[in-house]
Amino acid sequence: MHCGTENEPSAELERWYEFTPSGLDDISARIVEKEGTNQLNITWTISADGSITGLSATKLCISTQGHPTCIRCDYTKPFESQTRHGDQKWQFYYVGFPVKENTIYHIDGHNLPPGNPNEDIPSKYVQLSSPGCADDTMKYSKACIEKGSLWDPNVTVCKMDSEIEVNFTASALSPTYKILICDSEFRECSDHPVIFHAKNDTRISEKIPVNTPSSKDYIEVNPSFPRCGNDCRRHSKYELKCPEAVKTYPIGMYACILAAVCVTVSVIAAVVYVKKRHGTVRMWPFSYPAIQQRPVKILVIYPPDVCIHHTVLGFAEFLREHCQSDVVVDVWHKRRIAEIGPVQWLAIQKELADKVIFLSPSPPRPACESACKRSVEGHNENSECMFTLAYNLFCSDWKNQSSLHKYVVVSLSDALSIKALPSALTICPKYFLMKDFDSFLRELYLSQNSSCGKGRKSKDSYCLL
DSSP states (O other), X not given: OEEEEOOSOOGGGGSOOSXXXXXXXXXXXXXXXXXXXXXXXXXXXOOOSGGGGGOOEEEEEEESSXXXXXXXXXXXXXXXXXXXXXXXXXXXXXXXXXXXXXXXXXXXXXXXXXXXXXXXXXXXXXXXXXXXXXXXXXXXXXXXXXXXXXXXXXXXXXXXXXXXXXXXXXXXXXXXXXXXXXXXTXXXXXXXXXXXXXXXXXXXXXXXXXXXXXXXXXXXXXXXXXXXXXXXOOBOOOEEOOOOOXXXXXXXXXXXXXXXXXXXXXXXXXHHHHHHHTTOOSOOGGGXXXXXXXXXXXXXXXXXXXXXXXXXXXXXXXXXXXXXXXXEOGGGOHHHHHHHOHHHHHHHHHHHOSEEEEEOOOXXXXXXXXXXXXXXXXXXXXXXXXXXXXXXXXXXXXXXXXXXXTEEEEESSOGGGGGGSOXXXXXXXXXXXXXXXXXXXXXXXXXXXXXXXXXOOSHHHHSOO
């Protein structure tokens, strides 16, 4: 079966037929998710009678409030029997019409060739109403994510003597917010704008001066997501929670603590000096920062034909063990992906990740070719789906220069492997790991709050090799 758009009248309407097929036996529709978008899945059943031999195509027309959009599905060969194997009626489906939230879809289907002039054209009709972005079916689509369907602000409020402190989690998709504070009867309200550009989900704390804070019972946080602007879903649920008071100590105790610190530093300096003077130590662990910063969170995306065990997991283990990075690969999270679905999992990891690395395919070496072949055959379908979902879900970021730094392409072999990737990825920074090792590590760590140290130029400064 081959389907395509046909909004004009069908050519069969201009001809006379001695025999025409019966109408559809049944038609139904439901919403499915495909490549990050919600689409209509229209299923129809062919009547099991002799007229099936004259059936050449089925036409589906979908309308909302304006002119319908029609899809014509031509059957590639004539029907030789009234039913399929097992005496089952012939059944077909079409997926490809995008679905918007809170919309009523009118779907009409009829067979071709239709009835002759002055004859009825038998058809089947079904109506489908799509839910809003709060529904689990819709909330993980790209359109709903850009309306804040996955945003959880987790608002907490602390009422003080002359001000109210409002804390909430910002979204990287919403640069501006408005905090509305009112009394219980809405007689006195005030707006407080907040402008904040966050790479990942970040807590925002705003202290707002008000009169009689105890009387202000209604507090609302209004975001501004790209698809809904100033008409996004508002969040008025909050938890009353004040930060714990900072403990204070007598001045004498501070003096004791300071003296103890000075003594400790002096002892350490003396030990280092003596050991270096006598040549007993060449390398001292204090060359690294004493306080380890937050590890970089890296999401690794790979194409289906890559060797999962020798290439992907080897690369991930290197980043995790030697660079102290928090690496995320789908094969390590199979259970979580099965629970919430791949699109939601990717959306969450995209928000949390500091870097997203797209691995380019690399030819397997003879030593591991057979093992790679077995792993690819067992993993190809899932990885292809995950790579395609990630590519379609993340590509909108590549139009924004401020978000482009988050994505890099890494080749573990030569320049030829880069050409095998989708063309849209060419806008991202590219590294051939064997010759661009220093540049890759500098991009990975110095552009973020690296956990392996800042400002040093050698390889050992970035990773513990």
